Amino acid sequence: MSGMTPLIRIDKLWKVFGEHPERALDDHCQSMDAEQLNARTGLKAAVRDVTLSISSGEIFVVMGLSGSGKSTLLRMINGLILPTGGEVSVDGKPITQLATGELQKLRSNKMAMVFQSFALFPQRTALENAAFGLEVAGVPRQKRLEKAREALERVGLGKDLDRLPQQLSGGMQQRVGLARALALDPPILLMDEAFSALDPLIRREMQEQLLELQAESPRTIVFISHDLDEAVRLGDRIALMKEGKVLQCGTPRELLCKPANEQVRHFFQDVDAASVITVDTVAESPARLINQSDLRQLQIEGDTAIEAPTCIVDDRNIFKGVLQKNGKIIPAETGPALIAETTIRDAMKSVANAPYPLPVIGSDQRLIGVISPRRLLRSMILR
Structure with a gap:
């Protein structure tokens, strides 16, 4: 877990059972697998050169x-x-x-x-x-x-x-x-x-x-x-x-x-x-994306009709909502979206029921991508 302090450090750890177990630490013995080591020396290496944090x-x-x-x-x-x-x-x-x-x-x-x-x-x-x-x-x-x-x-x-x-x-x-x-x-x-x-x-x-x-x-x-x-x-x-x-x-x-x-x-x-892979790893770039400032200009001009649902972001890529084909906006606060850590299994129902590819957002509310039923299915087949 990045950013967290190591509390337990395990460095080149060995545990060998048998007479004079330190023999297993010789370069010659270290190259043997467990079966060879036991057959040639009578030693059993329960833990072999483990390093973990x-x-x-x-x-x-x-x-x-x-x-x-x-x-x-x-x-x-x-x-x-x-x-x-x-x-x-x-x-x-x-x-x-x-x-x-x-x-x-x-x-x-x-x-x-x-x-x-x-x-x-x-x-x-x-x-x-x-x-x-x-x-x-x-x-x-x-x-x-x-x-x-x-x-x-x-x-x-x-x-x-x-x-x-x-x-x-x-x-x-x-x-x-x-x-x-x-x-x-x-x-x-x-x-x-x-x-x-x-x-x-x-x-x-x-x-x-x-x-x-x-x-x-x-x-x-x-x-x-x-x-x-x-x-x-x-x-x-x-x-x-x-x-x-x-x-x-x-x-x-x-x-x-x-x-x-x-x-x-x-x-x-x-x-x-599906219970392990999260949606942020399979999300794809949205087919249509519009900046919030450009949207305001379209609204001023009275032209917000579009061919397909479009994700709205601000200048920092913060997700703001979805512009529907009829020109109505579903705000980020009320519209369906998936957080990055959602597993594919947990996302299935939401993705299947959504009228458009669901936005995937990070903990900072930035848009990562979108995920459609087709994309979800392919991610499970082609892992």
Whole structure:
């Protein structure tokens, strides 16, 4: 995400398991693939030479199939696993250089983790479970229960405070786990396959919940997933891993439309392009365009009849409306238009029902182009 400050830096990171794992960092071994390295040295490289920069306030998804190294990478971010080589820095501080007390303080004050397993205490209520992280951090009882109550209310469990885990559905239990992390109010949230144990409907609800929470109070979220649809739906950016390496890192649209290699292309071939590609990337120049000052002159002369609907802009290309064939103007404030970030899928109904190609405008209200039903259809076929 351009313009945002990197909060987490991962530089040439390696994690190798086996005897004398540092052998894998030799030039000779680095040229081997994972299978060759294991066959010749007995070493297993879970993470291989990964360099990433994660920005403050973004949802960063690390995805790949089982064994790709994504969960190992996550555990190196919070120091649960130490790297064989390379470094992870959080807010400019290298993890490996932190003393034990400093590392614990980092986890308590800046990070919280949500696991795939709900990991709730069966004998504790939802409120007590949600307050557990604050209890470990030494927060007084009254204050931690207050914060836990607020967190449970944020995830929709405000009426279930006194229920035990066995009285809650799987989705509700995962909400308690999320509330426990949110109660700490960390700037960084690490989520390891957090929704993968849930059935599809509840999983979708939890994804919606996470996006709503992020919109309310942005934080840096590193989300591990093996599910492509989930990654595309949640991620501002996605790092796709295979055999410990990052194949490509970018926005969902970049990975879909500009895959770095055939492996990435194959991985993303089943993605619904219409739910990823935005209208600003497929908009075309309007067939007819008129400047607001020229329009005024036509109005003075009493001649505003035209052959086809025409977009009106000012001298700075700010969209002002559409001049219809009968000479009437539909102002920008009331007429249909699409903002640049609208996905093709979300734009379909509006484009289909519009009597003319719909204007596409940026956040600065400048006209980017127009999009017609024909253009929309071609964008889906020829991606």
